[in-house]
Amino acid sequence: MSDNTHRMNRFDLMQRMVARLRHEEAVIGGIGHTNFDLWSAGHRPQNFYMLGSMGLAVPIALGVALAQPQRRVFALEGDGSILMQLGCLTTVATLRPRNLTILVMDNGSYQITGGQPTPAAGGADYVAIARGCGLANSVWAKDETDFERLVEESLVGEGPNLIGLKLDDQKPPTQTERDPAQIRDRFMRGLGVKKSKLPG
Amino acid sequence: MSQEWHEIVVEALKANDIRLIPYVPDNVLKPLIAAIHADPFFTAFTAAREEEAVGIVAGGAMAGMRGMVLMQTSGFATLANVLASLPCAYQIPVLLMVSERGTLGEFNTGQAAVWRTMRPTLEALGMEYHVITRLDECGFIVDRTVKQALLTQQPAALILSPLLTGGKISPVKARG
Numbered sequence: 001m002s003d004n005t006h007r008m009n010r011f012d013l014m015q016r017m018v019a020r021l022r023h024e025e026a027v028i029g030g031i032g033h034t035n036f037d038l039w040s041a042g043h044r045p046q047n048f049y050m051l052g053s054m055g056l057a058v059p060i061a062l063g064v065a066l067a068q069p070q071r072r073v074f075a076l077e078g079d080g081s082i083l084m085q086l087g088c089l090t091t092v093a094t095l096r097p098r099n100l101t102i103l104v105m106d107n108g109s110y111q112i113t114g115g116q117p118t119p120a121a122g123g124a125d126y127v128a129i130a131r132g133c134g135l136a137n138s139v140w141a142k143d144e145t146d147f148e149r150l151v152e153e154s155l156v157g158e159g160p161n162l163i164g165l166k167l168d169d170q171k172p173p174t175q176t177e178r179d180p181a182q183i184r185d186r187f188m189r190g191l192g193v194k195k196s197k198l199p200g
Numbered sequence: 201m202s203q204e205w206h207e208i209v210v211e212a213l214k215a216n217d218i219r220l221i222p223y224v225p226d227n228v229l230k231p232l233i234a235a236i237h238a239d240p241f242f243t244a245f246t247a248a249r250e251e252e253a254v255g256i257v258a259g260g261a262m263a264g265m266r267g268m269v270l271m272q273t274s275g276f277a278t279l280a281n282v283l284a285s286l287p288c289a290y291q292i293p294v295l296l297m298v299s300e301r302g303t304l305g306e307f308n309t310g311q312a313a314v315w316r317t318m319r320p321t322l323e324a325l326g327m328e329y330h331v332i333t334r335l336d337e338c339g340f341i342v343d344r345t346v347k348q349a350l351l352t353q354q355p356a357a358l359i360l361s362p363l364l365t366g367g368k369i370s371p372v373k374a375r376g
Contacts, residue, residue, distance in 0.1 A: 026263070028259070048262070050286075051285060051289065052281070052282075052284070052285020052286065052289065053251075053254075053255065053281065053282040053285045053286040054281075055251065056251065056252070056254070056255035056258075056282060056286065058255075059247075059251075059252045059253070059254075059255025059256045059258075059259065060255045060256070060258055060259035060262075060286075061259060062255075062256050062259060063220065063255065063256040063257060063258060063259025063260035063261070063262075063263065063265070063267070064259040064260070064262065064263040065259075066220060066243060066256075066259075066260060066265065067220070067259070067260045067263035067264050067265030068263045068264065068265075071263075085248075085249065085251065085252055087247070087248025087249055087252060088247075088248065088252045088255075090248060091222075091245070091246075091247055091248060091252065091256075094245065095245060180289040180290040180291075181289075181290060181291050183290065184262060184290040184291060184292060187262055188262050191262065191263050191264070192264075193262065193263060193264040
């Protein structure tokens with residue numbers, strides 16, 4: 001039986017996570033409310049906010065993790081989004097990037113389009129799916145304190161990891177500024193890849 | 201003795217430091233895939249979908265590891281949304297190499313039908329693309345397309361014509 005009955009608030013969880021990032025860890029925010037709450041928790045130069053390409057938070061994070069194996073990388077993905085690209089969990093399990101952690105933000109619905117239930121309403125368990133794909137370090141966070149412990153573990157331990165988060169139905173307090181070229185530019189500077197004399 | 205097309209491609213990728221190669225396999229690409237796996241310069245692996253591979257190369261490119269996605273024509277046809285909203289919108293030099301199925305002797309009607317969507321999609325996206333038909337032009341086109349994509353921060357596609365690769369021929373004779 002999954003220990004995932006406690007519903008948590010996404011904005012609260014993002015604040016708790018961001019407060020624990022002390023080494024310029026990269027964070028890839030999936031589309032919609034997932035990255036809105038990352039943004040609302042306070043912009044960091046190492047944050048990347050998706051504005052489309054639903055389902056690609058994990059693949060983008062995997063690319064970053066492979067390119068910079070010394071940097072810890074987090075992929076934040078909604079349940080509807082991960083359903084679009086479940087195959088990527090098998091790729092991560094095969095490549096085993098030790099610096100990658102995936103957060104599945106499971107509110108059971110397409111919240112941004114009106115709260116319609118996802119096709120997983122029949123009882124699909126994302127942590128069980130991830131384990132079945134070969135990601136052995138996959139767990140549901142029991143509560144906020146457990147989430148903080150799992151984030152701390154993922155900052156020092158061997159990945160890849162996946163943390164399942166059961167969410168309430170609260171909406172984000174603010175929306176991400178939608179300027180993709182600027183987001184990419186800031187992210188590349190934040191990762192130390194781009195150097196420019198133009199003010200960042 | 202002259203080089204094969206896949207040897208020329210490997211040389212151009214290495215010259216431009218293109219290391220990250222996620223792919224969805226294709227018969228015509230087999231010698232290129234084998235050569236890339238045999239060379240420790242590259243990080244090559246299969247992805248479940250071409251969309252996923254585009255995400256991986258986009259992430260790698262932003263983090264300083266250049267890459268290229270290998271696929272066939274039918275795989276390209278799954279990509280319009282992610283190309284528009286990720287490499288095109290964010291200006292990320294995601295490189296695509298497409299083994300061209302569906303033309304010049306295609307035997308599978310599905311492949312022939314999906315082939316007709318490839319150039320209109322690339323045109324609609326405003327993406328730079330080149331079709332490689334000749335061995336003597338292969339190195340120049342790959343090298344210059346890669347360089348332009350990197351320097352202008354734009355995605356680009358390279359289409360490997362059956363005129364270059366021989367394509368995939370019918371396993372059975374035409375009847376009727």
